[in-house]
Amino acid sequence: MLAIKRIHHIAIIASDYAASKQFYCDILGFTLLAEVYREARDSWKADLGLNGQYVIELFSFPFPPARPSRPEACGLRHLAFAVDDIQAAVGVLQDKGVTCEPVRTDEFTGKRFTFFSDPDGLPLELYQS
Incomplete structure (x- = not known):
């Protein structure tokens, strides 16, 4: 049996990295644990924590395609x-x-x-x- 202990993190790609970082940190109360710019990918990556635990990886990528939320689609x-x-x-x-x-x-x-x-x-x- 696979011995999974817990969910480690959730990864989110944002169309507007700054707006999403502000939303998750300033509105929802996540803490910015680490942030790095990955030049080879032209991408920001932030690690966001909740109550001291790493929970969300927030990414930016140039021109990510939209993922439908409505109507409900397969996937997360x-x-x-x-x-x-x-x-x-x-x-x-x-x-x-x-x-x-x-x-x-x-x-x-x-x-x-x-x-x-x-x-x-x-x-x-x-x-x-």
């Missing part, structure tokens, strides 16, 4: 972040100009959740744990 559907208080989290996002869908209740778990998007339209979810 969305990223979900756990929060203790969904209403408070939605309020923080709305205060920062981020539009959230109405909060719903998961019919299987009874937990509350909502969706919003990053600057490239990547679907993100807040899930009350």
